[in-house]
Structure formats: structure tokens, C-alpha cells
Amino acid sequence: MSGPRDRPDNRQRAATRLIAAAFTVTILSALGLAAVYVAGGQVQAEGALLASSLAGLGAGLVMWAAHLLPAGSVIGPREPLESTPQEREDFEQAFEHGEELLARRRFLVRMLGAAAGALGIAALFPIRSLGPSPGRSLTTTAWRKGLRLTTQSGDPVNIADLQVGGVLTVFPAGHPSAATAQTLLIRVEPGRLRPRAGRERWSPIGYVAYSKICTHAGCPVGLYRADDHRLLCPCHQSTFDVLDGAKPVFGPATRSLPQLPLAVDGDGYLVAQSDFTEPIGPSFWNRS
Amino acid sequence: MARFVDDRLRASRFAQTALSKIFPDHWSFMIGEIALYCLLILVLTGTYLAFFFTASGRKVVYHGSYAPLQGQTMSVAYKSVLDISFDVRAGLVMRQIHHWAALIFVAAIIVHLCRVFFTGAFRRPRELNWMVGITLLVLAMANGFTGYSLPDDQLSGTGLRIAFSIVESVPVVGTWIAFLLFDGNFPSTEIISRFFVFHVMLVPGLLFAVLGGHLAILWHQKHTQFAAPGRTEDNIEGSRLWPTYALRSVGLFFLVFAVCAALGGLAQVNAVWLYGPFRPAAVSAASQPDWYIGWLEGALRLMPPWEIRAFGHTVPNPFFPGIVLPGITFTLLYLWPFLEARVTHDHDVHHLLDRPRDRPFRTGFGAGALTFFMVLFLAGGNDVLADTFSLSLYAMTNVLRVALVVLPPSVGFVAYRLCKELSRGPVKPLGGPVGYRVRRTATGRYEDVEPPP
Numbered sequence: 001m002s003g004p005r006d007r008p009d010n011r012q013r014a015a016t017r018l019i020a021a022a023f024t025v026t027i028l029s030a031l032g033l034a035a036v037y038v039a040g041g042q043v044q045a046e047g048a049l050l051a052s053s054l055a056g057l058g059a060g061l062v063m064w065a066a067h068l069l070p071a072g073s074v075i076g077p078r079e080p081l082e083s084t085p086q087e088r089e090d091f092e093q094a095f096e097h098g099e100e101l102l103a104r105r106r107f108l109v110r111m112l113g114a115a116a117g118a119l120g121i122a123a124l125f126p127i128r129s130l131g132p133s134p135g136r137s138l139t140t141t142a143w144r145k146g147l148r149l150t151t152q153s154g155d156p157v158n159i160a161d162l163q164v165g166g167v168l169t170v171f172p173a174g175h176p177s178a179a180t181a182q183t184l185l186i187r188v189e190p191g192r193l194r195p196r197a198g199r200e201r202w203s204p205i206g207y208v209a210y211s212k213i214c215t216h217a218g219c220p221v222g223l224y225r226a227d228d229h230r231l232l233c234p235c236h237q238s239t240f241d242v243l244d245g246a247k248p249v250f251g252p253a254t255r256s257l258p259q260l261p262l263a264v265d266g267d268g269y270l271v272a273q274s275d276f277t278e279p280i281g282p283s284f285w286n287r288s
Numbered sequence: 289m290a291r292f293v294d295d296r297l298r299a300s301r302f303a304q305t306a307l308s309k310i311f312p313d314h315w316s317f318m319i320g321e322i323a324l325y326c327l328l329i330l331v332l333t334g335t336y337l338a339f340f341f342t343a344s345g346r347k348v349v350y351h352g353s354y355a356p357l358q359g360q361t362m363s364v365a366y367k368s369v370l371d372i373s374f375d376v377r378a379g380l381v382m383r384q385i386h387h388w389a390a391l392i393f394v395a396a397i398i399v400h401l402c403r404v405f406f407t408g409a410f411r412r413p414r415e416l417n418w419m420v421g422i423t424l425l426v427l428a429m430a431n432g433f434t435g436y437s438l439p440d441d442q443l444s445g446t447g448l449r450i451a452f453s454i455v456e457s458v459p460v461v462g463t464w465i466a467f468l469l470f471d472g473n474f475p476s477t478e479i480i481s482r483f484f485v486f487h488v489m490l491v492p493g494l495l496f497a498v499l500g501g502h503l504a505i506l507w508h509q510k511h512t513q514f515a516a517p518g519r520t521e522d523n524i525e526g527s528r529l530w531p532t533y534a535l536r537s538v539g540l541f542f543l544v545f546a547v548c549a550a551l552g553g554l555a556q557v558n559a560v561w562l563y564g565p566f567r568p569a570a571v572s573a574a575s576q577p578d579w580y581i582g583w584l585e586g587a588l589r590l591m592p593p594w595e596i597r598a599f600g601h602t603v604p605n606p607f608f609p610g611i612v613l614p615g616i617t618f619t620l621l622y623l624w625p626f627l628e629a630r631v632t633h634d635h636d637v638h639h640l641l642d643r644p645r646d647r648p649f650r651t652g653f654g655a656g657a658l659t660f661f662m663v664l665f666l667a668g669g670n671d672v673l674a675d676t677f678s679l680s681l682y683a684m685t686n687v688l689r690v691a692l693v694v695l696p697p698s699v700g701f702v703a704y705r706l707c708k709e710l711s712r713g714p715v716k717p718l719g720g721p722v723g724y725r726v727r728r729t730a731t732g733r734y735e736d737v738e739p740p741p
Contacts, residue, residue, distance in 0.1 A: 043380045043553055047381050050552075052546070054543070057539075061539030062535075073526050074525070074526070076310045080637075123716035134463040169569055180474050216605060217455075234573040234575060252588065253605070254605050285459050286600075288597070
């Protein structure tokens with residue numbers, strides 16, 4: 001039977017040359033890659049040379065399959081995928097024979113089931129070690145009565161520090177990395193605020209503070225537009241109205257940002273009157 | 289050496305059957321292989337990265353070679369990724385090839401899913417392998433998410449916060465699951481090392497086991513083929529595994545690897561040094577997850593502010609786009625072969641594929657579904673879109689909300705009609721030209737030569 005070697009075909013000769021060229025590209029690129037590495041490495045060169053090295057191999061192999069191997073396809077049979085009745089019956093007999101032998105011991109089979117079930121359930125208990133119970137950590141933060149508001153670097157905030165329209169991220173004094181206590185301090189024109197019932201004394205001199213953790217999915221509400229006193233969460237665009245108790249006015253958030261009650265201490269520094277009066281952050285099942 | 293093995297395993301008969309196995313030759317049948325080879329590339333590059341990555345949330349001060357972050361406090365994990373990127377020779381190219389291969393991996397799986405869907409390859413007897421495939425998609429997305437969260441940078445940390453909130457939103461047990469998974473409230477120092485275990489051990493283990501099943505079933509059942517003259521439900525036409533198909537397939541592997549290598553070296557991706565280490569009180573606008581999570585992100589953004597509050601309990605807003613939507617999506621995906629069989633009353637074995645135009649309802653439904661996820665994907669970048677086209681963010685969001693409801697059925701309907709038109713007409717008919725053969729008689733009449741088909 002004659003093959004490609006016996007009858008040199010122009011096309012096959014051209015293909016052979018191309019494939020050899022492709023493999024040569026691979027060899028040269030591989031050498032180049034090694035050289036680049038030894039010389040200190042460079043990410044673009046590494047990627048390009050690795051790519052050309054691999055592409056040479058890949059192209060060569062694909063061309064070989066396309067041009068140097070006999071063309072055309074073959075046809076073969078497809079056996080049915082269902083078992084023959086005899087095969088199925090043989091299996092059923094073998095299985096049922098064993099099953100009968102075991103099923104005679106009904107009591108023991110039930111005990112086996114109870115044993116496996118009990119062990120299986122007991123084996124799940126170590127999962128409890130993975131973490132603490134939610135407990136009170138979703139409903140309280142590090143804020144306490146009398147704690148000063150401080151910046152992330154620990155400096156307390158004086159009432160003269162912020163101009164009207166300014167916003168600052170603050171933490172409780174002594175807890176600069178208490179992530180759940182992150183709070184936005186905003187200064188608005190006094191009298192513009194429309195405090196909720198019972199919150200009239202929470203915002204001295206136009207300073208108002210809200211939890212920075214978005215009540216939708218927990219991202220920090222990092223964007224403030226002073227013109228219309230709107231806080232925007234960049235994650236899903238929940239928008240809160242600072243003048244109206246940080247009520248959500250757009251986006252998927254359903255709850256206002258919890259408000260931190262503020263006061264001014266004897267030295268003119270802002271302090272908290274207490275912790276937030278409701279859980280901060282996103283809702284959860286037990287949050288009524 | 290082959291003789292050595294054969295003398296001990298009697299492998300010759302199996303090897304002969306294997307080598308002469310026939311694989312149908314259509315380019316679209318190679319998409320699944322692209323996914324497979326991406327996985328191989330991920331394992332190779334990932335193993336290399338794992339030697340240099342440290343999965344620890346412990347805080348440390350940076351004194352490495354990337355000047356802008358000198359003196360900054362960061363996790364050991366983030367620092368190790370900076371070291372890989374700047375101080376390990378070939379580290380950055382490995383990291384970027386790894387990330388690009390992950391992006392292409394999920395894309396290839398989804399394109400492969402679409403090919404299987406629109407050609408009806410999931411019908412009996414391949415329903416099982418379809419479900420195996422959907423499982424692979426879920427595992428691939430899970431590994432992608434855990435993987436890009438490992439560097440503990442500002443962007444992926446924001447994504448972790450959202451993930452925590454979504455888990456927390458599950459009724460009754462949500463807060464418990466979240467606290468067990470993260471070892472406490474967010475932010476957690478433990479989540480990086482736990483995600484590392486998922487990303488490097490648990491999910492890849494499952495992936496390879498399930499993938500083995502996927503390939504074994506495919507091998508055993510043989511691949512499907514498009515209808516053509518000479519092809520029936522009882523035969524298979526194509527190339528033999530050895531040498532033709534093997535050569536072509538291995539060639540494809542190298543070409544896929546070449547593309548990943550080119551992207552990894554020339555196209556920057558996940559430049560975590562630009563995002564900075566994760567700080568819980570910081571966030572940046574235009575925070576988007578990797579593309580295959582985009583539909584979930586868009587759903588979170590488009591969801592109106594609805595929440596269920598009753599009897600002292602809350603079903604939080606993120607639960608619906610974050611848990612219910614993917615729950616319904618994957619349930620529908622898993623059950624599709626059985627749902628379609630029930631509606632079409634078609635329980636026959638099929639080894640011949642449909643052309644999409646021959647199944648107008650399925651194709652229309654699929655087109656509508658793809659449109660639905662496309663709108664969600666775009667919504668995931670609504671702030672970027674609004675900024676790019678100088679549109680109001682709120683208007684953009686509302687337009688997308690309307691589009692989500694209106695576009696999918698419209699596109700589905702158009703696709704349905706297109707299919708009907710195409711399958712009626714003479715374009716690319718199956719099995720040869722369509723029409724009659726007529727003969728003109730001496731008197732000028734036309735008469736049929738053969739009865740019409």
C-alpha cells in the first residue's frame with residue numbers, strides 16, 4: 001500500500017516544510033524563553049515567547065493531522081446502550097441473590113441502618129468548631145457611651161475640624177480597626193436635618209453620624225454628594241438621604257443606615273452617647 | 289516498555305479498541321476540550337503559584353520591591369502575591385496565565401453548554417452527562433471565586449463582604465453558616481486559609497472526580513454527530529483516535545496554552561497592587577467581580593428594595609437575587625433534559641444532533657435565557673456603563689430593569705420566528721437539495737420524474 005512517502009505530493013512537501021518551520025519556531029522560542037529567564041525575566045517577553053513556542057507545536061501538530069495523514073473519515077457501528085434482557089436478568093439475579101441472604105437478618109439490617117445513621121450524624125458535630133455562634137456580634141459594636149470619635153489614625157475629632165459639607169470616616173477611641181464600628185461623620189447646615197422622633201438631640205451643631213456599613217450587602221458607603229446630601233454605596237448603588245435619617249431613596253437597600261447618637265464633650269470633641277440602637281449592616285433572619 | 293506494562297495488565301485489547309475509537313469531526317465538538325485544556329493549564333500554573341503563595345490573614349508590614357506600598361500594613365497572603373508578581377522570576381506571567389486561563393475556562397464551559405443545548409445533545413441517553421456537566425460549571429465558578437479572593441486585595445475583599453451578606457441572608461440558618469464559614473463576623477482573618485483549602489484541594493478534587501465521570505460517560509456512549517447522508521442513529525462517522533484525532537487534540541492543547549500564555553504575558557489582569565490591600569472601611573467605585581459572577585452582581589443591583597418582614601423575622605433583600613435566582617437557574621439547568629422530554633413527549637434515544645433551526649421553541653427559549661443573563665451581566669457594570677456613556681446612573685439602572693423583563697421574551701420570539709423561517713426554506717437543507725425533478729414534454733407540459741419527497 002502506498003503512502004505519503006512513496007508518492008511525493010507537492011502539497012505534502014509544502015505542508016512538511018511548514019510543519020518543520022513551526023517546530024523550528026518552537027525550538028527558537030524555547031531557547032529565547034530560557035535566555036530571558038536567565039537574564040532576569042520580563043513578563044511580556046516571557047509571555048510572548050512561551051506563546052510562540054506553544055503555538056509552533058500546536059500549529060505543527062494540527063497541520064500534520066490535516067495535511068499529512070490520510071484524509072476522509074471512517075464509519076463504525078454504534079452498539080445499543082441498553083442492556084440486553086439476558087444481561088439485565090443476570091445482573092438482577094446476582095444482586096437479588098445477595099440481597100436475599102442479607103435481608104433475612106431484618107433486625108440486624110435495621111440496627112446497621114441505625115448505626116450508620118448515628119455515626120454519620122455524630123461525625124458532623126466537629127463542624128461546630130469552625131466558628132463562633134453569631135451571638136451578639138451582629139447587634140452590638142465597639143461604640144460605648146462617652147467614647148470619642150477618632151479618625152483611623154486615632155486623632156479625636158473636634159467640632160471645629162470639619163467644614164459644612166465635609167465627611168469623615170470615624171471609629172471609637174481605642175478601636176481604630178473595629179471594622180463593624182466604622183461610622184460616617186457628616187457636617188450639614190444646622191437646621192437642615194429632619195431628625196426622626198426621639199433623635200432630636202443626636203446631631204449637635206449639624207454634625208450627624210451614620211453607620212458606614214451599607215444595610216444592603218455590607219459594603220462601606222463610600223461616596224457622599226454634599227449638594228443634595230446623598231450617600232451612595234458604590235457596590236449596588238443604594239442611595240441614602242442624610243437629612244432624613246439616611247433613609248434609602250434608590251437602589252436595593254431597604255433600611256436606613258443606623259444613626260449614632262452624638263454629643264459634644266467639655267473640650268469640644270465629639271463623643272458617642274451610646275452604641276447604635278439597632279443592628280448595623282445587612283439584614284438577617286432574626287433581625288426583626 | 290509498553291511490553292513491560294502489557295505483560296502485567298493484558299492491556300492490548302483495550303488499547304486497540306481505544307486507539308481505533310471514532311470521534312466525529314466538527315469544530316464545535318472541540319469546545320469542551322478547550323475547557324479541559326484550560327483546566328490542565330490551571331493545574332500547572334496553579335501548582336507553581338501554590339509554592340509561593342502563603343494563605344494567611346495575619347498582618348505584616350510590607351518592605352518589598354513595590355515602592356508605592358512600602359510601609360503599608362497588609363495580610364501575609366497579599367504580601368506573598370506582591371512577591372510573586374515582583375520578586376519571583378516568572379511569577380507574574382504564571383499568575384496572569386493562571387487568571388486568564390480561569391476566565392477562559394468558565395467561558396469555554398458555557399459556550400460548550402450552549403452548543404450541547406442548542407443541538408439537543410442532552411437528550412436521552414445523555415441526560416446524566418448533562419447533569420454532570422452542570423456540576424462542573426458550578427465547581428468551576430466556585431473555584432474561580434475562591435481563587436481570586438485569595439490575594440486579599442481591596443477588590444476581592446469587597447466581593448467577600450457581599451458574599452458574606454448573601455450567605456447571612458439565608459433564612460433561619462444564614463447567620464450560622466456565615467459565622468461557621470468565616471470563623472466569626474466579617475472581616476475575618478481565617479477566610480483566606482479556608483478558601484485556600486477549597487481552592488487547592490476540595491474543589492479540584494471534586495472537579496477531577498466529576499470530570500472523570502464526564503469523560504468516561506462520553507467515551508462509553510460515544511459522541512453525537514450531526515445528521516448527514518450516510519449517518520444514522522446506529523453508526524458513527526469521524527476520525528480514529530490514533531493518530532488523527534490524538535494529533536489534532538494535542539495540537540489544540542498547545543494552541544489553547546499559547547493563547548493563555550500570550551494573554552498572560554501581554555494583557556495585564558488582576559493587578560492587585562493597584563487595588564491595595566483589603567481595608568474593611570474602604571471601597572472604590574467601579575467594583576466588579578470576575579465576568580462569570582457578573583450576572584449575580586447585576587441581579588443584586590437591579591433588585592428593587594423589597595424585603596419580607598413578618599413575625600419578628602426578616603428575609604433580607606440580597607436573598608432573592610443572591611440565592612433564589614441562582615437556585616432557580618441551576619435547578620432549571622439540571623432538570624432541562626427531563627422537562628423538555630416531558631413537553632415534547634420525546635423519550636427516544638438520540639445520537640444525531642438537531643440543527644438549532646429545527647427546534648424553534650428550544651432555540652427561542654435558549655436565546656431568551658441568554659438575553660436575560662446578558663442584561664444581568666451588563667447591569668453588573670451599570671456604574672461603568674453610566675460613566676462611559678455619560679448617562680444618569682439611576683436612569684441606566686431603571687432602563688436595565690425594564691430591559692430585563694422586556695428583552696428576553698422579545699429576543700426569544702424573534703429567534704423562534706427566525707428558526708421557523710430558516711427551517712422552511714432551502715438554505716442548507718439536510719441530505720441534499722430540496723425540490724422536485726420535472727421533465728418537460730414535447731408539448732411543453734411539465735411532469736414529475738419522481739414523486740415528490
